[in-house]
Structures are given as C-alpha cells and as structure tokens.
Amino acid sequence: MSPDFLYAIEVLLNGLMAGVMYSLVALGFVLIFKASGVFNYAQGVMALFAALTLVGIMNGQVPFSHLINAVFGTHLHDFGWQVPALAAIALTAVVMVFFAILVEKLILKYLIGQEPIILFMATIGLAYFMEGFGDLMWGADIKALDVGLPKGGSLWIEENTVWLAAEGERFFGFFIDKLDISATIVAIILVVALTLFSQYTATGRALRAVADDHQAAMSVGISLRAIWVITWSIAGFVALVAGIMWGSKSGVQFSLAFIVLKALPVLMLGGFTSIPGAIVGGLIIGMGEKLFEFFIGPLIGGATENWFAYVLALIFLVFRPQGLFGERIIERV
C-alpha cells in the first residue's frame, strides 16, 4: 500500500479517536436534552469545571486562594498534601452531584415551562458563571492533569504496522496516542454502562419515561425534579470523564470550555435526542474534519477544523433537518 494511503488511514484513525472525544461531550448534551428539554450549553464548562476541581483536589489546592489572598493580603496556596487520583475522582463526582442539585434548586425549578430559548440562555449564563467560579476557585493558570493514564504514541502499534507499507517507503507505522485509545475504551464502557443503566434499573426506566412524555411520566408519579437532578448528575459524570480525557491530553485550561463548540455540530448531525446519534455523529465529524484538513486544508490555508464540522453539519441538515437519528418532525395543523 502506498504511504499516502496509509497516512490517510492514520488520519482517519486519529479522527476516529478525536470523534470519540466529541461524542463524549455530545453524550452529556443528549442526556440532559432528552430528560429535561434543556439545551445545555454549559456542558463544556462542566467538563472544565470538573477537570479543574479534580486537579485542585489532587494537588490539595486551597479553594479561592487568590480571592482570599487579594482580600486579606495572605499568601495561601495549597494544603501541602496530594490526593490519589481515584479518591480525587470520587470526590469530584460528589461535587458534580452537589452541583446538579444546586442547578435544579436554584435554576431549573424556577424555569419550568419557559420557552426552550430561555432555558438555553440560562445555561449560557450558567456557563459564564461556572467558568468564572471555577477560575476564581482554582485559578486560571494552565494545569497539567495526570490521573495515571498511559500517554504518548503507542509503540506497539507503530511497530506492528510498519509492514503495511512496501520496503523502502517512508512509513514508520501508525501513530496513535495511547490516551486516545484509553479514551475510546472508557467511552465504550461509559456508553455500555449508560445503556445498561437505562434498560435495567428502575431509575433508568423512569428516565426513559420522562424523555418520552413529561406529562405522562408525571401522571404516573415520577418526580420530574428528582429525574432532573439525576440526569444532571449523570451529565456531570460524563463531563468529568470528558474533562479527564481532554485535560490529560492538552492540560486543564480555559479552552476546555470550548469543546462544547465541537460537540454542537455533532448534535446537529446526530440529532439532539439520540445517544447512538451522538456517537456516530462524533465519529463522522472526527474523521471528516481530519480528512478534510489532510486533503483540502493545505490548499486553502489550513486550520479548517474550526469550521469544517459546522459547514458539514449545516449542509447535511439542509437535506435532513432532523439529523441522522432524530425523529421526523411532523407538523400538525
């Protein structure tokens, strides 16, 4: 096989891995949208916040140290201890549940029955708030996150794929980041777990009932508000996972919040209400943007990843407005 073709395959594989990341964020969206009809713009910031909290806990950072220092003139920084990764993850998960409860108590409760656009705006407000809050709590500097996931290119794959190219060609085997591989594995586990949860637990069934029909679900005695707390908590876990993956890869920083912007076209493609859609959409976009950048990018100045996903989704939507797996919109008159 020619090296160009192999490089293309490598790009494709990398795109697939990146797509898994997009899917992870999109997944959080879909969960919340299905359960509460809220288009949660804050999903990306939730990932940032989760990652920040995780790093903060692991490093034993004093929360709000900057603020306290500014107000009282002290020089606090950290408690001087380290928390093991797993314990820190568990603690962060608790924080995310706490966060879900607060969101329900302070925001959603008051916005029941508002138009979707209003709820959407509220989540943008929430995103702003959390971003400021996270930065204020843990500081805005870029932090490294290492929860012990393997990093760097997988030598094993590299070595075992060199043979694909003919002798003498300049090909050194596929370069695939171990982190991406673990992310893929984690994502698969997460999806399977979510599926099992929604199929085989009472709470999961309640969630599905609410997603199908709010009114009907309430009429059989399902507490909508409890369901919301649960979905936001789950979305929080998903955000935590996404935060760990993205944070391990490129550090925990402000730009993490913008992964939400990567997830949006995924949603458009996959449909706002479909979990398989989120996954397939993520993969398509991940592969598509990498391939486009690889083949067309050099011709038009590069950095096409910023917009390719959107334009792809846009073109796609014009022909299929409900997305890949979205339900067909039937207008009743």
Add this chain to the structure above:
Amino acid sequence: MYYREAGDFKTSYRADQQNFPIRFDRIHFWVMMVLAFGVVPFFINDYWANAVFVPFLIFAIATLGLNLLTGYCGQVSLGSAGFMAVGAYACYKLMTSFPDLNFFVVVLLSGGITAMVGTAFGLPSLRIKGFYLAVATLAAQFFLVWLFNKVPWFYNNSASGQISVPRREMLGIPITGPETAASTKYLICLIIVFVLGFVARNLTRGRIGRSWMAIRDMDFAAEIIGVDPLRAKLSAFAISSFYIGIAGALFFSVYLGAVEVGEAFGINNSFLILFMVIIGGLGSIYGSFAGAAFLILMPVLLKNVLVSGLGWPSDLAAHLEFMIMGALIIIFLIVEPHGLARLWAVTKQKLRLWPFPY
C-alpha cells in the same frame, strides 16, 4: 403616578399609531434626545467615549439588528460577531480601495455587503428550525473568522494580519484614525444609531414587521394569511445583517481603529450581543438599547469598584465579572424572561394605573 392621560385622545390613526402615543413619554423622549445631541458632546472625554458611550452605541446597533432577527422573526443566531467581521472588513476594503468615498457611504455599503452575506447564511433557516438553526449559524461565525484570517486579500497582505483604519476627514475634522476627537466618535455613532433606531421602529410597526412576528409566533398561520416564509425569514436575515454589518464597520473604524479578527469578532462577542438582546428584551426596540447599556455599563462599573476601588488584581475581577454576568443572566431569566423592556413596560403600566393595582 406621573402619567396624566385624561384628555389625551386621538383623532387620527397617525396620532394613535405614533411612536409615543402618551404625551408624557413623548416629552421624555425628546428631552433625552436634546441631552444626547445637544449636551453630551460638550462634556464627553476620551474615557467616557471609549469606555461607555461609543461601545454602547455600536453594540446597540448590533443588538437592534439581532433583535430584529431573533426577537421579531424568531430566528436565533449565534453568528453575530462573524457578521460584524464582515462589516468591518468590508469597511476596510472599501476605505482602502476607494479613498475618496464618503465615510457614511462606506458604512452604508458595508452594511449592504453584510446583508448579502447574512442572507446567504440565512438560507438554511427555511429548512432548519430552532436550536438546529442556532447551531447552524455558528458555522457562519467560525467560517467567516477563519476566512478573514486566512485570506490575505482581506487584510491587504499586511504583515501582522491586522487591519487598521486609514485617517479620513469630513469638513476638515478627522472622523477616523487616531486623531479623532471623542465627541466626533460619539456623534458619528449617535447619528447612525438615531437613524437606524428610527428605521427599526418603522419596520417593526408595519407590514414587514408584522410578517416577521407572524412567522415567529405561528408559522403555519402566517402562511395562510399569505406570508411567504422564505421572503419573511430572508428579509429578516438581510436587515439584521445590515445592522450588524454597520455595527461591525463602526466597531472597527470608529471604536477600535485596528482589528485582529479572532480577537475582536470571536464567539464571545456573538454571545454578548445575544445577551444584550435577551436582557434587554426580545422583540423590543427599547430593550435593545437597555440591554446594550446594561451589559456595557456593568463591567465598567465592576472594574471601577473591584480594580480601582478595592485594588484587586484585574484577572480576579475578570473572573468575578464572568460570575456576576452569568448569575445576572440567570436571575434575569428567572425573574423576568422578557428582559428589561418588559420590566419597564410593567413599571410603566403600574405608573399609568397608579394608585390602582390593576
């Protein structure tokens, strides 16, 4: 309680449908205009112009534009900053290509060019609705910013990739470029805002505005009274982009002077304009001004209190600003989802009914 309406009756449809049918409001409005045109220019300094008045006026135009599209026609757009960029670059290209062209004509043409681009990006709105459309408009945002970044023709191949406004004069007074006086900047923006505000009001109270609102409120019912959704939506996109384009042109040429596209027209500005619309009030001209004023003034105020007043580091203040901004938006949406305009309308209604509660 200040309203005295007995004897304020209308004997013609012109009087009944005027912009301020209540005498008191009318007086109030003209007093404000006299202050804005006749008093403020004599007292304005660089700080007030750059920190408050000029950005307020420019964002008011953009907010008006977005409000026409989102508030009146019901089409959510997250690509406003991208369209502002179109206006800015159109302005730059026109000013550098035709140095003798009157500045106001340039601004107008920039709006026109943006209108065309906006209409093109509005085409999907015929098939895509709601959030799908909102997200789709992000395509415009990212694509346009990328375009202005990557195609050197747009920034005349300048080494820095920036565009800077050439100096122009009118009647011997510098109106763009670094020497422009604060009062000149202010007055240029004020005049354009006044005209565009007037036009927006006219469009929304007539046949076109009603066709937009009909599409917004119930699109199939709009169709059966003869509103063609294609024309209504595209005209809304066009007019809205025209406004936003003008805002972009002014933002670049009068306010900033030099612009780097990713910074000045990033997605955060799109959100900022959307916030202005929401906090001001969807579907309200008055609200567009109120929203812009609120979100321009609040950070200035916070900065003054936190940084200048309490001496905090500015990054802390910025974080706090984010929090307060976010919290305010949420609080607003909970307390009054229809924004300052509704708040004002309710207050006014209360004053009109005073001392009765209803």
Add this chain to the structure above:
Amino acid sequence: MSSYVTPDGRTIGDVLLEVKNITLRFGGVEAIKDISFDVREGEIRAIIGPNGAGKSSMLNVINGFYHPQEGEIWFHGKKRRAMKPSQIARQGIARTFQNIALFKGMNTLDNIMTGCFTHMHTSLIEQAIWWGRAEREEYRYREKVEHIIDFLEIQAIRKTPVGALPYGLQKRVELARALAAEPKLLLLDEPMAGMNVEEKEDMCRFVLDVNAEFGTTIVLIEHDMGVVMDISDRVVVLDYGRKIGDGVPDEVRSNQEVIDAYLGVPHD
C-alpha cells in the same frame, strides 16, 4: 346552473370551488378517499362528519397544507396547480383553525392587521422611512380593520394582547383576521367548538352576517349537526374519509347512511 336568490335575499352564484376526486394518503392510510363536491359563490357550505372523518384534512387540501395524491381542485373555473399555502392565500382563500392559531406576541389589532398582508404593497425602503405611501397604506388598512372590529364587536379588546383573551373572543379575533384578508372563500374549521350556548349563538350570527354583508362564500366544518343544519345552504357529510351525503340540510337529515354514521359513531 345559473345564480338564484335565496328566500332571505342572498344571491347564490356559480360554482366557485370544485373539488374533484381527491384522494389523500398519509403513508398507507387513506385520510380522504375519492371525494368530490362543489361550492357555489355566496353560499354557506358545511362539511360535517364524526371525528376522524377527514374534515380537517379536506380543508388542509383546499388551502394547500396537504397535497393530495390524486384529484384536482378547480377555483374560479380554472384548474389549480400545486401551490404553497401563501400563494393560495393570495388567490383569496382564508381560514381559521380548530385550535386557535393567533399570533400570541401581538395584540388584537396587530393580529387582524396581519390579515391584510396580501393587500399591502409598499416596499421595504418605503416602510423603513415611514413616509408617504407606506404610512398612508398603513392607515388605510387600519381603517378597514377597524370596520371589521366594529362588525365583530371587539372594540373593547382592540389593544389587548390576544393571549390574555378568553377563548370565545380569541375565536372572534381569528375570524376577524381571516376577514381582513377580504377572502372570496372563507374556510372555518369548527368555529363553534368548545363554546357555550351563548357564544355559539353569537358566532352563528357573525357567520351569517359575514355571508350576508360581504357576500363571502363560506366553507364550514362542524361537528355538531344541529348548528350546521340551521345556518348552511348545503351540507357534505364525510365518514372515514368517504363522502356519504351531499345536499340541502333536509335531504341530508333524512339520508339513512348519514343517520347510521351519526348513530353508529358516538359524538360529543
């Protein structure tokens, strides 16, 4: 047939609308099966039938929301090509909806003003400067709308947001909006549904007055046989998408198939 004058002094003219062999399917379901009937100028034509008989679907075909798989529609003696609802509105067909479809963000006056949309022509630029033609046109139509407001006796709610109005008044505003379009053919989808007796009587009077004063041809769907028989000139009866009766109220009343359909299918 040429025109004739009814006992109460209205003139019924030639055929205005003719529906020929319409069949409408959704997926595999046939909502309307091979239905034909005509509507003559100036008459009140009712379509009745139990729930799910295809009455609303028929209206949706006439005003262009649905495109039937088979059949033709003739309007003003010309076969109609496939059109969008907005184009059909321009031809002079207006309608109201069973579930009120008012523009909730506007007041009564603006809602009715939207009805004049197809008659207003000033350009965007003229509207933007609101000078001369645009302004005059606006006031001219405002006056026309005010006559409709007067006609339907809704002066007191002129500037009330429609969302705040009680159901019966909302129905009236919707009728006003349809009238503002000065339609040749007015389609009313259950104009009296959900009303109390008094409101029903009012609405009947308005329907009759519209027909008598403006000469508007009216096609009306109603669920309740009694009301229909009183006010309509001719009645079409549908059942499960088929036409089972067509004629003057007395004929229809004595049609055995119609009686069976109504007895067999309980209606409220």
Add this chain to the structure above:
Amino acid sequence: MTATSPVQAVTDFGDLVSLPKLLARNVRSYGNKIAYREKEYGIWQEWTWAQAAKVIEELASGLMALGVQPGDHVAVVGRNRPALYWSLLAAGHIGAIPVPLYQDAVAEEMEYVLEHCGAKVVIAEDQEQVDKVVEVSERIHHLESVVYYDPRGLRGYDGERFLSFDELRRRGRGALADNTPKMQTIVDQSNFDDVCVMLYTSGTTGKPKGVVLSNRNIITTSANSAIFDHLTHKESTLAYLPMAWVGDFIFSVGQAMWCGFEINCPESAATMQTDMREIGPSYFFAPPRFFETLLTSVMIRMEDAGRLKRGMFHAFMKHARKVGPALLDGKPVSGWNRFVYKLGDILVYGPLKDALGLSRVRVGYTAGEAIGPEIFAFYRSLGINLKQLYGQTEASVFITQQPDGEVSDETVGVVSPGVELKIDERGEVFYRSPGAFEEYYKNADSTRDTKDPEGWVATGDAGFIDEKTGHLRILDRAKDVGKLSNGALFAPKYVENKLKFYPNILEAVVIGAERDMCTVMINIDLYALGNWAERNNIAYASYQELAGHERVYAMIKKHVEEVNESLAGDDMLSGCQIHRFLVLHKELDADDGELTRTRKVRRRVIEEKFHDLVTALYDGSKQVSTETEVTYEDGRKGSIKATLKIEDTKTLATQSAGAKGAAA
C-alpha cells in the same frame, strides 16, 4: 314663600330664539370649532359646527322629502351618537317635533309612545331598534318611514318604508335646491313659542306622559344654567345618558348649542370608562348610582393593592376628607395642611382622578335621588367640584342648584336663575320659571292638575328652605310626608335615608304619622356586620342571633343617636328624632311582600304585618315576643319566633322655639 336666585337670569336673547337659529349662530361664531366627537373605528371622529350643520341641513331636507310637515313628530331611538343628535336637530330644522325614545324600551312601551305622539318617521340606530319598530308597526298606521343608521343586518328590509341614514342624506342633498328656501322660511319664522322637543317621562306611575317643551323652555334654561356655572364654548362633555332623558337633552343639546361646546360620544357601553378617561370631560353629569358604583370599584381595587400603597391611599384620603372640601370651597386651610394635601395630590388624588377620567372636571353635577354623604364627600375631597341640583322633566331640568362654594350633601341648592319657588302649607314645592313645560301632550287633565293658570308647577315633592343658608331641602314625595300628632313635620323617607347611609343598616322603617313620637324598625346589613363580626371574633349562628346581639344594638343605637343629633340641628325636622328602635329579626323581603321588586319599603304592609312590634314600640315595653310568617326560597312557608329588645334613644331638645310653626 318664594325665593330668587343670586345669579341674574339672562333676559336678552336677541335673535337666538330657536335651536335652528342657535345652530346658525354657532356656524357663524364657532364654525371651525369641534362640536361633536364620537369614538368610532378606534379613533375619535370629529365634526365641526359647520360640518354638523351641513349634515343637519341635508337630513332636514331629506325629512322634508319624506313628507314630514311642520308640527309632525319624528321619533329618534338609539344610543348617544352624533348622527342621532343631528336627527333631533334636523327635525327641528323643518318645524317638526323631535321625540327621543328610551333605547332599552321594550316593543310595547315603544308602541304606546309612537302611537301617542303619532310619529310619522322613526330614526333608529340599528337592527335591534328597527326590529322593535317593525314588531309594532302593524298597529301604528301613521308611521310612514323608518330610517336606520347602521345598515348591518338590514339588507332584507327593503321597500318604501325603510331607508338608511345615508340614503336619507342623499335624498336630502338631491332635494336641497328645492327645499332650502322652504327650510329657510321655517327657520326664519321659528321663535320662542315653537315646540322644541317632546320628552316622555319614564312613567313609574301609569302610562308615560309626553312633556312638551318649547324653545323658550329649553333655551332660557340652558342659558341661565350656563351662566350660573360660567359654562363656555370650551367645555367638553361626555354624552352617555339616555337621549330620551331631559337631562341629556339639556346638557347635550340645549347647553351645548347655547354655549357651543363639545359633545363626546363613547364607542360602546363596554368602553365607556376608557373613553371617559381619554376625553377627560370638563363638565360632567351622573346620577348618584354612577358615583357610588365608581367609588365601590375604587375601594375594591385599592383593597387588592399592596400594603404600602393601601396604607398611603387611606392616610391621604383621610387627610383629604379633612381639608379637601374646605380647599375646594376656598375656606382658610393651614399651610402645613395645604402642603400635605399637595403631596397627596401628587401621590394619590391626581392620579386617581386621572385614572377615573375626572381630573379635568370643572363642574360636575349629580341629581335624581339623595347621594350618600360619604360618597359625596369622597369626590369633593379629591378636589372634584361635584354639586347637586334639583329638577325634573317638566322644569327642563333646573329648579335649584348649588353654587360653587356652597355645597352640601343635604340641600339641593338655591333656585336657578329665572326660577321662582314657593312651598305650600303642606310642604309641597312649587316653582314657576321660563323653563316650565307647556303641557302634557294630549292630556289636558294632567296638565291642569300639575300647572296652575298662574304658571306654578307642582313638583310632588315635599321640602323646605333652610333658613340659615337659603338652600332648598327635599324631604320626600309630598304624599308620603305627614304630621306627628303634635303637628310637627313627619318625613320618614328623609330619616330613613339618613339611617341607610350607615353601611350597617340595610333598611329602616320609620313610624310616626299621627303619633306623638317617631320610632324605627331596622334591618341590619348582614354583609357589613357579618364582616365586622368575623373581624371581632363574634360568633353567631343565625341572622336572628346577630341581629339581636348586644354589640349590634349598641352600634345601631349610636347610629340612631347620631341621626337624632343631626335632625335636632334642623328646625323643620327635629320632631322626627327617633325615640325608640328595634332591630328586626328577619330581612325585609320582596317575596314576603314587605318590599317592592325594586326594593322600596311597603310601609303599610309592614305596619300591618308587624303590628305587635309597632304596639310594643309605643307602649313602653322593653322587649316583645313575636312570630312571623316567612316564605322560603323554594316557595314553602314557615314561621320564625323571636323576642326582640326595644331600646330607647337619646333625643335632643329642639334648638329653635319657632320650629313647630315653621311649616304652617
């Protein structure tokens, strides 16, 4: 006894001796000034005097074309609309006599009136009115044409007899060339003695009587009353009272023509309040019930206001009651009080008046029946110049009226300019004035009974002139006024009204004719007292128990004694002070025949039915047991037993020794 007005009556009318001549004057003097306004199609449509005159001429010519001759009657029926006012004037323009009818009259009533006046043409507002005319037209043979203003629903009414208002105008325009000279002659010859209008009294007793009023009646009355209140062409008034009522004719036709001021007609009954606010009339008339309903709605709405606002409202209203009337009457008020009132004006009175549409009222009148002092004081304290007048159809309204600054809730003012007043030995009020009617149409007997050859007209009301102020005070219908056994005047309704102004008292029946003292039987107001009981934790199981409660008795006693006090200050009526009272154990009820269907007390029935109680009131006993038959809502009859307490009340000595003789 006679009295004269403080204001000089108008004597020189010059050429202005008929409505057509007044119209010509208005066209000359105020041609481009707005004369009529009507809210229609969302805005106030306006007509200047010149425009109105043109339409009136066309209509007049049209009527002439229909064959209306001088002296014929033209009936007009509908709500207040300029077109109908013009119809009235058009009839006068050709020497015909306009007869406005009550729009809510049923067909039979309309039949009687149309038959009685022999109308040749009816000008009706809309289908509703036309249908009534059609219903009776079979039996009215002299009726030739029916003109309708609103053609809606009348397409089928073709034929010779029915034509639209526009058609009438069109025909009139067509015939204008022929008719103008004829009309001009009629107008030129019109004078004070011509009949101006015929108005039917509402006819509570017997059939309605047609009161014939001449140009002299209407124009002199309008001119005199206008001078009395300094009315000018700048006034603006709202026409909303029935057109068939004499008041509307005087205000909206007579005074409006004389002064040249504006008439504003509301869009519909439903929008009357809004329209009133928009117009903000400067001259306003309304019956007491209007003000009462308005006040109730104000209070109810204020109760729903927030605590702060409500508190502020009540505090300032309290202050207003204290100083408002004094300020209005130009009496001295301390600077501080003035300041607080000014503050109240900004916060409460001003906006309140504005919201009610009363902020521009310069002169406001109420009449027809007694107005509650509380209600009267409320509006006065806001700074609204609300006054009372006394009048009737036969007088072309004005007999007496209150001058600015001399306003009281008890009197009805001084005689209007040009009016003479006398009170006969039985206390009945008589008047003689240029406004006194010509005759009852086709009813010479009644005319003779009411108006004597010298021109004195009997009002049928008993009253007297208050010696201190010189104002007339009306007591009751003359036939209901009697004497106590000592010869003192006995005016039960006057006293009962005073008692009934207390919210706790629903009804009162004063007894005393031909007896040595007055006593009263009282019905409590269950609604008001029930509320009070709830607030004060007073338990009661039945109406009877509440009525007999000690504290209720104490309260009623206080009310009665207050009334006594006010009566004692009154030379004429101090004899009517209540000596003993009881609170009835059941509510007086129309089903039991104790009230009429319009809730008027049937004095005789009650005295008979409760004769045991009446006896007890006069035999000095402290309590009395009784059994009364009642009718339940389902028609069954039953009886209730009760023991009622009888309380003595304090009476005051008569202040003036000569009181007893005053009536004689």
